[in-house]
Amino acid sequence: MSKRTLPRLLQSPAVLLLLVWMLVPLGMTLYFSFIRYVLNSLRRPEWTKPSLSNWRGFGNYEFVMSSKDFWFAIQNSLFIVCSILFATVILGILIAILINRVFPGRGIVRVLLISPFFVMPAVNAVLWINMILDPVLGLNGLAVAGINDLVASLQSAPLVGGFFSLWPEFEPISFRATQTSAYAVIMMVTWQWTPFAVLIFMTSLQSEDQQQKEAAVLDGAGVWSQFRFLTLPHLGRPIAIVVMIQAIFHLSLYAEIEIVSRGNGNKNLPYLIGEFANNNIGAASATGIFAVILANIVAIFLLRMVGKTLME
Amino acid sequence: MAIVAPPSKFGKVGRPVLAWAVGLMFFFPIFWMILTSFKTDADAVKPEFLFVFKPTLENYLNMTENYDYWRFAKNSVITAVAATLFTLFIGIPCAYAMAFNPSRATKDVLMWMLSTKMLPAAAVLYPMTFLTKSLGLFDTHFLVILVLSLINLPIVVWMLFTYFKEIPKDIIEAGQMDGVNTWGEFKEILVPLAWGGIVSTALLCFIFCWNEAYWTVRLTTTDAATLSKLIEGNRAPEGLFFGRLSAVSAAAVGPIIILGWFCQKQLVQGLTFGAVK
Numbered sequence: 397m398s399k400r401t402l403p404r405l406l407q408s409p410a411v412l413l414l415l416v417w418m419l420v421p422l423g424m425t426l427y428f429s430f431i432r433y434v435l436n437s438l439r440r441p442e443w444t445k446p447s448l449s450n451w452r453g454f455g456n457y458e459f460v461m462s463s464k465d466f467w468f469a470i471q472n473s474l475f476i477v478c479s480i481l482f483a484t485v486i487l488g489i490l491i492a493i494l495i496n497r498v499f500p501g502r503g504i505v506r507v508l509l510i511s512p513f514f515v516m517p518a519v520n521a522v523l524w525i526n527m528i529l530d531p532v533l534g535l536n537g538l539a540v541a542g543i544n545d546l547v548a549s550l551q552s553a554p555l556v557g558g559f560f561s562l563w564p565e566f567e568p569i570s571f572r573a574t575q576t577s578a579y580a581v582i583m584m585v586t587w588q589w590t591p592f593a594v595l596i597f598m599t600s601l602q603s604e605d606q607q608q609k610e611a612a613v614l615d616g617a618g619v620w621s622q623f624r625f626l627t628l629p630h631l632g633r634p635i636a637i638v639v640m641i642q643a644i645f646h647l648s649l650y651a652e653i654e655i656v657s658r659g660n661g662n663k664n665l666p667y668l669i670g671e672f673a674n675n676n677i678g679a680a681s682a683t684g685i686f687a688v689i690l691a692n693i694v695a696i697f698l699l700r701m702v703g704k705t706l707m708e
Numbered sequence: 709m710a711i712v713a714p715p716s717k718f719g720k721v722g723r724p725v726l727a728w729a730v731g732l733m734f735f736f737p738i739f740w741m742i743l744t745s746f747k748t749d750a751d752a753v754k755p756e757f758l759f760v761f762k763p764t765l766e767n768y769l770n771m772t773e774n775y776d777y778w779r780f781a782k783n784s785v786i787t788a789v790a791a792t793l794f795t796l797f798i799g800i801p802c803a804y805a806m807a808f809n810p811s812r813a814t815k816d817v818l819m820w821m822l823s824t825k826m827l828p829a830a831a832v833l834y835p836m837t838f839l840t841k842s843l844g845l846f847d848t849h850f851l852v853i854l855v856l857s858l859i860n861l862p863i864v865v866w867m868l869f870t871y872f873k874e875i876p877k878d879i880i881e882a883g884q885m886d887g888v889n890t891w892g893e894f895k896e897i898l899v900p901l902a903w904g905g906i907v908s909t910a911l912l913c914f915i916f917c918w919n920e921a922y923w924t925v926r927l928t929t930t931d932a933a934t935l936s937k938l939i940e941g942n943r944a945p946e947g948l949f950f951g952r953l954s955a956v957s958a959a960a961v962g963p964i965i966i967l968g969w970f971c972q973k974q975l976v977q978g979l980t981f982g983a984v985k
Contacts, residue, residue, distance in 0.1 A: 400809075400811070402805070402809075402890060403805035403806075403808075403809035403811070404805075406801035406802060406804060406805035407801070407802045407805050407806065407817070409798045409801070409802070410798045410799060410801075410802035410821075410861060410865060411802070411817065411821075413798065413857075413858060413861065414821060414824050414858065414861060414862070417824065417858045418824045418827065420835070420839070421832035421835040421836055421839070422827065422831070422832055422835075424832070424834075424835035424838070424839075425831055425832050425834070425835055428834065428835070491730055494723065494726060494727050494730065495727045495730075495731075497723060499723055499724040499727060500724055501724070501728065502727070504731070505727050505728055505730075505731035506731075506972070507969050508731035508732060508734060508735040509730070509731050509734050509735075510968065510969070510972050511734070511735055511738055511965050511968070511969075512734055512735075512737070512738065513968065513975075514915060514919070514961065514964050514965045514967070514968035515738065515919075515961045515964075515965065516918065516919040516921060516935065516936055516939070516960060516961055516964070517919065517921040517936070518921050518925075518935075518936045518939035518940045518943075519741075519939050519957045519960055519961050521943070522939055522940075522942070522943055522953065522957060523737055523740075523741050523954075523957060524737065525943075525944075526944070526950060526953065527737075527740060527741060527744055527950055527953075527954060528737060528740065533753040533950065535740070538755045538758070541755065542755065587734070587737065590734070591734065592975075592979070595972060595975060595976055596976055596979075596980060596984050599973075599976045599984055600984055633984070634980075634984050637980050637984060641979060641980065644825075644826050647828060648828045648829055648830060648922070650829075650830065650921070650922050650925075651921040651922070651925065651936070651940060654940065654943070655940060655943040655944075665828070665830065666828060666829070666830030666922075667830075669830040669831065669833055670830065670833060670926075673833055673834045673837075677834050680833070680834055681834065684828070684830060684831030684832065684833070684834075685831065687828040687830060687831045688827060688828060688831045690828075691826050691827065691828045692826070694826075695823060695826035698826075699819055699822065699823060
C-alpha cells in the first residue's frame with residue numbers, strides 16, 4: 397500500500413457521503429425545474445410523473461419570476477436577514493464590550509446571556525408568539541391591559557385626572573397579523589442570535605492588544621476614539637464572519653415563520669418553496685435553484701474569508 | 709509594567725449593574741417559560757397570578773398524557789446520539805488523514821465540505837421527500853439519523869481538523885519510529901491527546917442534532933418524530949394551554965441549555981470554523 401492510499405481511504409467515506417448528499421437531490425431539483433411536474437392534475441395527468449417528454453425549458457423560471465409571491469418572498473427574506481444582522485451586530489458589540497471587564501458575577505451573566513442560543517427554534521417561536529407576544533393572554537396583552545387600567549384609575553384622580561382623560565386607550569399589537577409577523581420573527585431570532593455575536597466578539601476582544609490601548613490612553617485618547625480606531629478595526633473580521641454565518645442560517649429560516657403565522661404576510665424563499673411543493677414541483681424546484689444562487693453569493697465571500705486562515 | 713487606568717465611577721457600579729440587567733433581560737423569556745410551567749393552565753393567563761401563584765407540578769406529571777412527551781424525547785435522544793456517533797465515526801478518520809497527511813487537495817476538500825453546508829435545505833425539499841418515500845425510508849429513525857449526520861459532518865470534520873492540527877507532528881513521527889502502526893498511532897497517541905477536542909465536538913454535534921428543525925419536521929410524521937416536531941405541532945394553543953405547553957417546552961430545551969453552558973468556548977471555534985480564536 398503506497399503512502400497516499402491510506403489517507404485517501406480514511407477520507408473517502410466522508411467525501412463520498414457528502415458528494416451523494418449534495419449531488420443527487422440537487423441534480424433532481426435541477427431536473428424538475430426544467431420539466432412540467434405537478435402532483436395532482438385532473439386535466440393533464442401526464443404531468444404528474446416526472447418525465448423528459450414534459451420538458452418546459454425555462455418555463456418554470458419564467459412562471460416563478462412573474463409571480464408576485466416570489467418577489468415578495470425575496471424582498472421579505474432580505475428584509476428579515478438584514479434586520480436581524482443589523483440588530484445582532486450592534487447589540488453584540490455593545491454587550492461584548494460591556495462584559496469584557498471583570499465584575500462580580502461575570503460568569504453567571506455570561507451563562508444567562510448565552511442560554512437563548514441553545515433553545516430549539518420551535519420552542520423559541522412557540523414561547524415568543526404565545527407566552528410573550530400574544531395580544532390578549534401573553535405578556536404583551538397583559539402589559540397593555542395593565543397600562544389601560546392604570547390610566548383609567550388615574551382619570552378620576554384629583555388634579556392630574558384631566559390630563560389623563562386626554563389619553564387614548566392603548567391597543568396591543570397582534571404579531572400574528574399580516575403586517576407584523578415579520579417583526580415577531582425578527583425579534584425572536586435576534587434574541588436567539590445576539591448571544592452568538594456576543595460570544596464571538598468577546599472571544600475576539602480578549603486577543604486585543606492591551607499595550608496598544610495603554611499607549612493610546614497615555615496619548616490622551618478618549619473612550620470613543622479608542623473604540624473607533626482600535627477596537628472597531630480589531631473586530632472587523634469577526635463582524636464579517638458573524639454577518640456571513642448568520643446570513644446563511646437566516647436565509648433558510650423556516651420553523652419560526654411557520655409557527656408565527658403560517659407564512660401569512662411573511663413568506664421567505666424556503667417557505668414559498670414549501671408552498672409550491674404542495675403541488676407544483678416544477679415551480680418549487682425553480683424557486684429552489686434561485687435560493688441556491690442567493691445562498692452561494694453569500695457563501696463565496698465566507699469561504700474566501702475562512703480560506704485565508706485555514707492553513708495558518 | 710502595565711498601566712492601570714483608575715476605575716471610573718461607571719466602571720465600579722454602573723458596569724456590573726448594566727451587565728446584570730442585560731443578562732437577566734436575555735434570560736427572562738426562558739425564566740418566564742419555566743415560571744409558567746409551574747402554573748395551572750387557568751392560572752397561566754390570569755394577570756393576578758403573574759408572579760405570585762400556587763406552584764404545581766401537574767404540567768410535568770401529565771406530560772405523557774397531554775403530549776406523549778417521552779415518545780418524542782426518546783426519538784430525539786436516539787437520533788441525536790446515533791447521528792453524533794456516526795458522524796464521529798466517519799469524521800475522525802477523515803480529519804485525522806487531513807491533519808497528518810495533508811495533500812495539495814486537502815484545503816479544497818475542506819472548503820468544498822463547508823460549501824455543502826451552505827446549500828439551502830428547502831431547495832432539495834421535494835427530491836428528499838420523493839426519494840425517501842420511494843425508498844420506504846420516510847419517517848424512519850434511520851433516515852433522520854442519516855440526514856442529521858450529513859448536515860453536521862462538515863462542521864465536525866472542521867472542528868476535529870482544527871484540534872488535530874494543534875498536535876505536534878513530532879509525537880506522531882516518534883511513534884512511527886517506534887514501529888507503531890496506524891491503528892496504534894491513532895488509539896495510543898491521537899485519541900488521548902485530542903480527547904478534549906473530540907468530546908466538545910461531540911457535544912456540539914449533539915446540540916445541533918437535537919435542535920434541528922427543518923428536516924426533522926418535514927421528513928417525519930409519527931414514528932421518528934422528534935421534539936422539534938412535537939412543539940411545532942402544538943404551535944397555537946389559543947391561550948388555552950400555556951401551562952402545559954411551557955412545561956413540555958422547558959423539558960425539551962432544559963437539558964440542551966445546560967449542555968450548552970459547558971461548550972460555549974467550543975461553539976465559537978465550531979461555528980466560525982476556527983477563523984475566530
